[in-house]
Structure formats: C-alpha cells, structure tokens
Amino acid sequence: MRISELAATTGSNVSTIKYYLREGLMPPGVSRGATQADYGPAHVHRIRVVKALAEVAGLPLHRVREVLRLIDEPGEDTFSTLGRAVAALPPYLHDAGAQESESGTDYPLARAAMESLGQVFDPGYAAVAQLERALQAVAAAGIPLGDEQLAVYGRSLMEMAEYDIAGIPGEPAATVEHAVLGTALYEPVILALRRLAHQDAAARRLGDPPRP
C-alpha cells in the first residue's frame, strides 16, 4: 500500500509516518520509483506499537527507540532483555544516587516486601526502586503497607502475573513486544478496574448503592 493508505489504515497523519521513517522508528517501504514506496502489514503493526508507546504510554522518543531496539534485537537472554525493556517504561525515578549508596545497593522496604512474599530480590531490576519509592510514600503519609495487606496484594497480583506470563508468545522478539505493551497498556486498565472494584465493594459495605 502507499503511504496515504498506511496513514488511513493506522489512523495517523502522513507527516507523522514520515517522521517515524526519518527517525528510524520503522523500516522504509519497498521503493516503487523515485517518489513512491510500498508498505505492508509489518509497517501497520510497527506504527501501532510506536503510537501505543509514544502517545498512550507517554514514552519520550529516545525511550521508544530503546524499546524498539530491544524488540528487534532481543539477544540470547530473553529474560534480561525483558528487564531492560520494562525498565524503559515510566515511571522514571530521578534520584539515581539512591540506587548505589556507599554500602552497596540498598532498598530496605522493597527487600523486606520481596522476602515476605518469597519472591526473588534483584536490586538491579528497575521495579525494585519503584517499589521502594512507593512504599516510602505510603509510610510518609501515615498509611504504611501492613503485612497482611502485602500478603493479599502479593497473592492477587501473582495470580494475574501467572496468567499474563502463561500467555506470552514463545518467540523472543514477540515476547519482548508483548511484555512491553502489556505492561504499559494494561496498567491503566488495572487501575481503573481497581477503582471500580472499590466502588462495588464500598457500595456493599456502606449500604448505599448507586441507582442502577
């Protein structure tokens, strides 16, 4: 298809697609003369991925490029590629100084939580710093995460994670793409569903349900 059809199919502007091409975010089409090129399903797919990362998940361009490189060249160790890909997603924590203190890497709250849940504690994994920061914030606000609460959250989230991981494709590039899009785009779904679950549970508890 021509670039105008590619734009129509993906709901993009031609100028946006040209920008993606110029920035190397997608491979060029097959040349059909000096001013025309032909695009196929792989281009449609790539545009959807770029739009999801840039426009929906809000990644800056250099992060989008980083994720695409990991999708295109996942390397031999898919597990560590996954870690790098997910680390390219927001939130971006800025006080990198806290990561390597003089006594080595230290995330006391996150470490305690992982030990309590019986999960591996890998301080190099980006979500560990994210958890430490989040646990500091709830403690500072006077609503620290309790042991029982952590156990309930950990069990429920592991149930969801097991389901997600069972569905990942076998092929490394597809695995990385799936994990990145799934992490970035399902997080808003989960937060909205959680707020709706709260509403449902609160209606039952407060005996004051909304009008149907």
Added chain:
Amino acid sequence: MRISELAATTGSNVSTIKYYLREGLMPPGVSRGATQADYGPAHVHRIRVVKALAEVAGLPLHRVREVLRLIDEPGEDTFSTLGRAVAALPPYLHDAGAQESESGTDYPLARAAMESLGQVFDPGYAAVAQLERALQAVAAAGIPLGDEQLAVYGRSLMEMAEYDIAGIPGEPAATVEHAVLGTALYEPVILALRRLAHQDAAARRLGDPPRP
C-alpha cells in the same frame, strides 16, 4: 509547637507551610501574640495529607483543595462523597465531549466489562471513563482484553478491594481521607508489585532466573 518545629516534624520548609496557610489548605494555629502561633498534631497530620496529594500523587492545587473540602465536609452520603473525592485524582481525561454523546452517556467497552464481571455500571463514576479509555488503548494496540483475562483480573482486584474496604474507618471524614490517600498512594505500590510478580513468574517460565 511553633511553625519552625512544625516544619522540622513534617520535613517541610516554613515557607511551604506559610503557603499552605495562605491558600487555606490548613487551619491557622492558635495565636500566641502578634507574630506567633501554636500548632498541634492536627496540623502535622494535615501537612502530611497535603504533601502526599500534591507532591507524591501530583494533584494540582485546585484539586488538592477540592479533596480537602470533601474530607472536611463529607456530607451525609459518604458513598457519593467518595466518588467525588476519587474523581479528583489523576488521570484527568480531557475529552469530556465523549462523556455525553447525543445518545446519552455511552462507554460500550467499560459497560461490557462491568456486565461481564457482574459489577454495577454507573457511567457517572469517573473510573468508568478511565476504563473505557484504557480498553480502547489495548484494543488499538492489538492486545484487547480477553474474556478470561478480564475474569482473572476482575477476581484478583476484587479480592484486594474487599480487603481495602474492610479496613476503612467508620467515621465519614476519615473514610474519605483514607480512600483518597489509599487510591492515590497504593496505585504505585500495586504497579511495582505487579512488575515484580511478572519478573518472578517470567523467571520460572523462561528458566533463566537472576543470580541470587
């Protein structure tokens, strides 16, 4: 205590506290002469709440004020106060035009999801628009939420929500404050725990665990 002690206790600057006072985000202290005022535990608590909302959850000032007003004057219907308070939290969806179409309020994806989960569908609740948007995004990226996946997510999140709601205080003002802080500050905890659960489940599935 004096304002300098209040600042030290809450890890704030005196100028920040004066700003909160000027903006009416906290009640004045008890006057101790022309230039001094005395502050107590209620001020310490209020500063923690304001900081959590403004600095951690990232609410703009007018939203912080809105939440504080709902905490201070929860009204007779705690359930609907809760809805308004949670609606003051991010994400803020800008295309309000989509909310009231000519054929009335319409969130087809969110409605189908709520019906499938057997939960109340209340289009006036802010999280419904949030869910609709999130479900549109996963569909556009080619990874729509499947029925089985929705069932797994819905069940796990309801388990967490039931636990949260069982722990809310009985007194309306405390309930509203607890719900707002819990929603805003536990969401980052949950997303970090989910990424860590994925890492744990992926390590088992890919047979390539990180070095302990």
